[in-house]
Structures are given as C-alpha cells and as structure tokens.
Amino acid sequence: RNWTTIKEYEEIRFDFFEGIARITINRPRYRNAFTPDTIKEMIDAMHYCREADNVGVVVITGEGDKAFCSGGDQNIKGHGGYIGKDGIPRLNVLDLQKLIRSLPKPVVAMVNGYAIGGGHVLHVVCDLSIASDNAIFGQTGPKVGSFDGGFGSSYLARIVGQKKAREIWFLCRQYSAQEALEMGLVNKVVPFDQLEDEVVDWCKTMMKRSPLALRMLKLAMNAELDGQAGLQELAGNATLLYYLTEEAQEGKRAFLEKREPDFQKFPKFP
Numbered sequence: 689r690n691w692t693t694i695k696e697y698e699e700i701r702f703d704f705f706e707g708i709a710r711i712t713i714n715r716p717r718y719r720n721a722f723t724p725d726t727i728k729e730m731i732d733a734m735h736y737c738r739e740a741d742n743v744g745v746v747v748i749t750g751e752g753d754k755a756f757c758s759g760g761d762q763n764i765k766g767h768g769g770y771i772g773k774d775g776i777p778r779l780n781v782l783d784l785q786k787l788i789r790s791l792p793k794p795v796v797a798m799v800n801g802y803a804i805g806g807g808h809v810l811h812v813v814c815d816l817s818i819a820s821d822n823a824i825f826g827q828t829g830p831k832v833g834s835f836d837g838g839f840g841s842s843y844l845a846r847i848v849g850q851k852k853a854r855e856i857w858f859l860c861r862q863y864s865a866q867e868a869l870e871m872g873l874v875n876k877v878v879p880f881d882q883l884e885d886e887v888v889d890w891c892k893t894m895m896k897r898s899p900l901a902l903r904m905l906k907l908a909m910n911a912e913l914d915g916q917a918g919l920q921e922l923a924g925n926a927t928l929l930y931y932l933t934e935e936a937q938e939g940k941r942a943f944l945e946k947r948e949p950d951f952q953k954f955p956k957f958p
C-alpha cells in the first residue's frame with residue numbers, strides 16, 4: 689500500500705492513502721508514550737484532517753508491533769503535568785481527546801499492541817477500535833499516581849458498563865484483545881499481520897456511506913452523553929443543514945434586498 693506523507697513531524701508520522709489519513713505515534717523506544725510535543729503534533733494533524741476535503745476517515749495507531757500507546761511519558765512527568773520542550777507542564781492529551789470526539793468524520797483506533805494508561809483512553813475516545821491479537825488493554829493510573837476521570841472514566845463506563853469500568857480502574861489489570869472484544873471495548877480482533885488490511889477495509893466501507901449521515905450520527909451519539917457541549921455540536925450541524933435550504937437563503941436575501949422575507953412559500957413538513 690502506497691501511503692504518502694502529508695506532513696513531516698518529529699514524534700509522529702502522518703500519512704495518507706485513498707481518503708484515509710493515518711496518525712502514527714512514533715516513539716517505539718518508549719512503547720509509544722506521548723509527550724506534550726507528541727500531542728501538539730497530533731492536534732496539528734487533527735486540524736488538517738478536519739479541513740481536508742479529501743480525508744474521509746482518520747486512523748490513529750502506534751509504530752511497531754509492541755504498543756499502540758503507553759500513555760504519558762513518565763520520564764517527563766513533572767509537577768502539574770507532562771513537561772515538553774517549552775518547559776511548561778501540560779495535560780494537553782485532554783484537548784486531543786475532545787478533537788477526536790468532535791471531528792465530524794469517523795476516527796478509528798488501530799490498536800497494534802499495548803493500549804495502556806492515557807494510551808488506553810486514546811483508543812476509548814475513538815469511534816471504532818480494531819485490534820491485533822497481541823494487543824493488551826488497561827489503565828494504570830492508581831498504580832502510577834494518576835487518573836482520568838473524564839472521557840477515560842465516564843465514556844469507558846458507557847462502553848463496558850459501570851462494574852467493569854470500576855474494575856479496570858480500581859485494579860489496574862491488563863486485558864487481552866479477546867477479553868476486550870468480549871466486553872465490547874473493541875469492534876474486532878485480527879492477527880497482527882492482517883491489522884492494516886482490516887482497518888483499511890472498514891475505512892473503505894465507511895467511505896462508501898453518506899458522509900453527512902455519518903457526521904450526524906457521530907454527533908448525535910456524542911450529544912446524548914456530552915450535555916450542553918454535545919448539543920452545541922449537534923445543533924451546529926443542524927444549522928449547517930438549514931443553511932443548505934432555500935428557506936434559510938431567503939432570510940439572508942431579504943435582508944440584503946431590504947425587504948420583508950417571504951418564508952410562507954416554503955413547505956411545512958408534517
């Protein structure tokens with residue numbers, strides 16, 4: 689498969705193949721643990737994916753066959769957050785999680801190994817997760833002095849149920865790909881050497897579907913869980929659709945033509 693580089697970064701790879709943009713955390717030496725700079729690059733790539741008309745689906749993965757992502761890089765955990773090149777402690781992975789959730793296109797986690805800690809939360813917030821059979825899942829927070837009580841807890845509980853979510857966080861155990869499949873934490877498990885084929889196949893199927901329909905579905909499912917912020921996103925998309933109607937155009941035209949708008953000529957659906 690001929691993936692072409694979209695943009696060069698230091699801690700991630702960002703490439704493209706037939707409508708699929710792939711973001712690969714490229715720190716295999718540290719089991720693809722992220723630094724604030726890794727996240728900054730991923731956020732930049734996500735903004736590209738949002739704007740690019742030729743991107744239909746985004747895939748997030750990790751380099752190599754050991755890890756998807758092992759969470760925050762413990763070597764640079766300081767007081768108040770992870771400290772990157774600028775010396776400022778940050779928890780900017782939370783911003784990335786929100787971008788994944790609000791991107792109006794499907795985001796697929798291609799889980800190629802350990803998805804642990806903040807790396808586990810990263811796959812949890814993706815729309816779909818496809819895992820290789822060597823993938824291992826788990827949270828470590830209470831073992832290493834951290835916790836993610838945001839999407840990493842509440843959305844996880846929506847996926848696997850309250851009892852299981854509390855087990856995952858309170859005990860910090862590791863779960864096999866098969867166990868993850870059984871608890872509905874991943875959509876499919878395949879042998880490692882078939883992982884990319886399977887993910888590309890799922891992406892291509894989604895890209896045959898109506899992008900607007902997928903967009904509305906994603907935001908509607910988010911809205912049920914995300915309260916006022918979720919409704920804001922869903923409503924924004926309803927506004928987008930309204931702007932595509934003649935009825936909305938009439939309001940603007942009337943204003944510019946300094947006349948009363950005539951909305952009565954448009955059909956009122958039952």
Ligand code: 1HA
Nearest residue numbers: 718719721758759760761762779805806828832834835836
């Ligand atoms: O909780 C949060 C947040 C909460 C709120 C808001 C923001 C948050 C942001 C982040 C996080 C977190 O991510 S907390 C959780 C941090 N991560 C972990 O606790 C996982 C640590 N790693 C492991 O448990 C294991 O390395 C592993 C299960 C992923 C893999 O085990 P394995 O295959 O036995 O490899 P291992 O020998 O442990 O690791 C290989 C090398 O990678 C080691 O370095 P070396 O001894 O060769 O020098 C290891 O230190 C390094 N490495 C692995 N994970 C990390 C890491 N180095 C830094 N940070 C890591 N996370």
